[in-house]
Structures are given as C-alpha cells and as structure tokens.
Amino acid sequence: MLHTVNKSPFERRTLDSCLRHAQPDSAVLLIEDGVYGAFDGTAITGKVKDAIGNFKMYVLGPDVRARGMDESHVLDGITVVDYEGFVDLVAEHDKVQAWL
Amino acid sequence: MAEPWEDEEQGPVRKFMYVNRRAPYGTIYALESLEVVLIAAAFEQDVSLVFLDDGVFQLKKGQDTAAIGVKNFSPTYRALEGYDVEKLYVEQESLEARGLTADDLVVPVQVVNQKELGDLMAEQDVLLSF
Amino acid sequence: MKFGILVNEGPYQHQAADSALQFTKAALAKGHEIFRVFFYHDGVNNGTRFGVPPQDDRNITQQWSDLAAEHQLDLVVCIAAAQRRGILDENEAKRHGKDGNNLAPGFRISGLGQLIEAGIQADRMIVFGD
Numbered sequence: 001m002l003h004t005v006n007k008s009p010f011e012r013r014t015l016d017s018c019l020r021h022a023q024p025d026s027a028v029l030l031i032e033d034g035v036y037g038a039f040d041g042t043a044i045t046g047k048v049k050d051a052i053g054n055f056k057m058y059v060l061g062p063d064v065r066a067r068g069m070d071e072s073h074v075l076d077g078i079t080v081v082d083y084e085g086f087v088d089l090v091a092e093h094d095k096v097q098a099w100l
Numbered sequence: 101m102a103e104p105w106e107d108e109e110q111g112p113v114r115k116f117m118y119v120n121r122r123a124p125y126g127t128i129y130a131l132e133s134l135e136v137v138l139i140a141a142a143f144e145q146d147v148s149l150v151f152l153d154d155g156v157f158q159l160k161k162g163q164d165t166a167a168i169g170v171k172n173f174s175p176t177y178r179a180l181e182g183y184d185v186e187k188l189y190v191e192q193e194s195l196e197a198r199g200l201t202a203d204d205l206v207v208p209v210q211v212v213n214q215k216e217l218g219d220l221m222a223e224q225d226v227l228l229s230f
Numbered sequence: 231m232k233f234g235i236l237v238n239e240g241p242y243q244h245q246a247a248d249s250a251l252q253f254t255k256a257a258l259a260k261g262h263e264i265f266r267v268f269f270y271h272d273g274v275n276n277g278t279r280f281g282v283p284p285q286d287d288r289n290i291t292q293q294w295s296d297l298a299a300e301h302q303l304d305l306v307v308c309i310a311a312a313q314r315r316g317i318l319d320e321n322e323a324k325r326h327g328k329d330g331n332n333l334a335p336g337f338r339i340s341g342l343g344q345l346i347e348a349g350i351q352a353d354r355m356i357v358f359g360d
Contacts, residue, residue, distance in 0.1 A: 001222060006249070006359075017121065017153055021218040032245045062252070083256035090354050091231050091262070097119070097227040098357035100238070114350055132271055135310060139342035145350065226349040229357050230238060230271065 002093035006032040006100065009044050018099040019051050027056040027093055029086065030078075035063045038074045045075065052077035060086060114225040115146045120155035121229070124174070125165070130158045131173050133230035138176070141183035148224070149180070151209070152191035152217060156198060159190065159205040177207045191217050232265040233257055234348030238359030240275030241290035242283070246358040247276050251293055253356065258301055265352040266304045267294075268345045269337075271359070274317045277307040279334035291334045298336030305337045306344045 003022050009015040015030075015037050022028060028051065030038050037048055038059040051057060057078040064071055064080065071080055081089065090096055118137055124130040137149060151159060158174070165172040180188070190209045195201060202211050212220065221227060235254060239246035254264055269276050281291050298305050307317055313326075319339050323331035333339060349355050 004356075006245070013153070014121075020214055021152075021221060023218055023222045026222075032249060083252045084260060086253060087257045087260050087262065090233070090257075090356060095225060095227060096354055096356050097221065098229045098359060100121070100229050100357070100359040112350055116346075116349060128271060132311060136270075136342050136345065140346045143343070143346045143350065145346070226355050228236065228345075228349070228355065229359065 001026045002089050002096045003028045004096065004098045005030050005034040005037070006098070008033040009037040010042075014099040015044075016047075019047070019055070022055055024054050025056065027058060027089060029058040029060065029081070029089055030063075031060040031086070032063055033067075035059050035067060035069065038064070038078050039069060040073050040075055048075060049077075058085070058089060113144070113146055115148070115223060116140065117148045117150060117221060117224040117227045119221075119227055119229045120149065120151045120158055121153040123154040123157040124160075124163070125168065125170060129230040130155070133228075134173065134176055136228070136230075137180065137185055138183060141185055144184075147185050148187040148189060148220065149185065150189045150191070150217060150220065152194045154194075154198075156190055156194045156200060156205075159207060159209065160200070161204055161206045163206075174206050180207070189217065189220060231353040232263045232351065234265045234345075234352035234355040235267040236345065236348075236355060236357045236359075237267060237269045237273040237276060238271045238357065240272035241281065243272065244360045246360060247273070247290050248288075250356075250358040251290065251297070253358070254297065254303075258297075264301070264303050266306055266344060266348040268348055269305070269307045270311050270342075270345065272311075272315065273359075274307045274312040274315050277305070277312070277317050277334050277337040277339075278332045280332050295334050295336040303336070306340050307333070307337050308345070309339050309341055312339055 061080040122129045163174045188209045192213045237250045241247045318331045319333040
C-alpha cells in the first residue's frame with residue numbers, strides 16, 4: 001500500500017497515525033505540508049528515522065521546494081520524487097490510503 | 101433450472117473501507133462520509149467502516165445537538181445494519197486515549213487493536229478517507 | 231492504468247485541488263487513463279464558473295475545465311454536496327427555483343454512486359483532501 005500524508009506533523013497527528021497502522025515495507029509519501037516531516041534536526045526526526053527503517057519513505061520535491069525547504073536536508077533514506085514519481089508510486093502499489 | 105433473475109451476474113465485488121478519523125459536528129466529514137456509505141450500500145460491495153483517532157467520537161451515545169442548531173445524525177449509525185453494512189470496527193487504542201469504552205457507543209461494534217486495524221486496512225481494495 | 235481521483239476540498243482554501251490537478255496532469259502525461267475525478271465536500275466548489283481569481287495567479291476551475299476538454303475527462307460534482315454549497319447546473323437551478331446556475335464547463339452534477347463506481351472500476355483511487 002502507498003500511504004500519503006499531507007499535513008505537517010507539527011500541526012496534526014496524521015503522520016503518527018499513519019506510521020502506527022502502516023504494514024512493514026509499505027510506502028509512505030509526504031506531500032503538501034506533510035513534507036515538513038522529512039527533515040533533519042526537528043523534534044520528530046527520531047521518529048521519522050525509525051520509520052525509515054520500517055517503511056519505504058518518499059517526499060514530494062515540488063512541495064519541498066515550494067516551502068523553501070532544502071532538499072539536501074531531507075533525511076537519508078527518504079527519496080525525493082516529483083509528480084511523475086508520485087504517479088509511479090501509485091501504479092506500483094496495489095492501493096493508496098490518504099491520511100488526511 | 102435457474103429462474104431468469106438468478107442468471108444475473110453479480111458484478112465485481114471489491115472490499116471498500118471507509119476510514120473515519122474526525123470528530124462529528126466540528127467539521128462535516130463525519131456526516132458526509134456516512135452519506136457515502138448509505139448510497140454505496142446499493143452497490144453491494146464488501147464494506148467496512150473503521151473509526152479511529154477522533155473518529156471514535158462519531159459513535160458516542162447521547163448526542164444532543166439542540167443548542168447548537170445542527171441536526172443530530174448519530175441515529176443514522178443504527179440504520180446501517182438495515183443497509184447490510186455490518187462491519188463496523190473501532191480502534192481500542194483510540195477509545196482508551198479518549199476515555200471511552202464500547203459501552204459509550206451508539207451501536208454495537210467490533211473493537212480491534214491498532215495492529216489488527218492495520219491488518220484490516222491492508223486487506224482492502226479501496227480505502228476512502230474524508 | 232485507470233485512476234479514480236477524489237477531491238475533498240475547494241479551490242485555494244486547501245492545496246488538495248492543486249495537488250489533484252498536478253497529479254492528474256502527470257498521470258495523463260505518463261499515458262494513464264483518468265476514469266473520473268469526483269468532487270465531494272467542499273471539493274464541489276471547484277465546479278463554479280463564477281470564480282474570478284487574480285489574473286497573476288492560477289485559475290483552478292479553468293484548469294479543470296481545460297483539462298477536461300483536452301482529455302475528455304469526466305469531472306463529477308456530487309449532487310448532495312453541491313446542493314448544500316450552492317453549486318447548481320441549469321436543471322438543478324430550475325428544479326429548486328433558483329435565479330441562476332453556476333456549473334463550470336466540463337463538470338457535470340451526479341450522485342455519490344459515481345464515486346462508488348469509480349472505486350469499483352478504476353485500478354487505483356487517490357484521495358486529495360485536508
């Protein structure tokens with residue numbers, strides 16, 4: 001399954017809820033404000049690093065750049081994708097769940 | 101010999117899960133997602149409703165909306181059975197975090213833990229979030 | 231592959247409509263088919279042709295209409311959600327005695343069954359919301 005998370009982990013607990021329910025080896029894609037969860041040096045970096053060990057993590061580059069965030073500070077193990085990559089992720093996984 | 105109407109092929113049946121994570125009344129998502137479920141019943145798919153995080157509040161007994169001037173739609177959850185929507189799952193951890201038990205809820209539900217819920221989600225064909 | 235897209239939020243207020251547009255364009259560019267884009271909750275507000283956003287910014291409704299025209303997309307606005315929020319086509323306006331209608335080109339108003347059908351027929355459903 002591909003899980004999408006679109007809200008900031010500092011605003012809402014959707015990333016948290018997603019990570020607690022996603023099966024090991026499923027994919028998690030951070031989009032929109034969700035991209036703020038992909039960075040080093042934040043209060044949740046530890047939790048996200050753990051997630052990287054359990055899930056295939058992705059972040060939407062266009063949303064990162066829109067917010068002035070530095071792609072080079074995206075945590076190791078989180079792959080930056082663009083919208084074409086988002087489409088490919090949807091095609092590669094059997095279903096998509098949006099954590100809103 | 102089969103009756104003519106028995107020859108009608110059942111179309112594809114998919115497992116649909118409606119994911120409810122929001123409280124009622126503060127936003128419209130709870131009400132409008134319930135409306136989807138009621139309409140969807142006509143399509144005879146394999147339907148599950150799950151309530152987790154603040155979604156468990158949707159099922160809280162004793163909703164009295166008179167003073168906020170908004171229609172109380174919680175009785176509709178009791179009508180679901182009549183629509184053959186019988187798989188209602190509520191997450192145990194979400195209930196406990198909110199000081200609730202299954203006895204506080206307006207309909208009988210199956211309480212599942214976080215892991216079981218994740219497993220259920222993984223079994224679905226289509227997951228709709230509101 | 232055939233994709234079904236559910237848009238739960240209106241234009242500008244949330245990024246959902248923009249994300250859905252960008253995803254849809256990328257999917258089409260990759261040769262996928264969009265089975266339907268279904269607009270629910272405030273998503274129905276994507277379907278008003280009376281929006282006059284600032285000239286130097288994107289016109290979301292126009293983008294949907296243009297995409298629909300170019301690729302024969304099926305853009306469906308949920309009738310129940312639309313009625314609540316005042317998105318009406320000519321028929322609906324007449325039916326309810328309203329003095330105007332506002333549905334944008336390329337959109338049509340229909341029931342929630344269209345969403346369920348998309349869930350049944352499409353290979354993947356992708357939800358954009360808040």
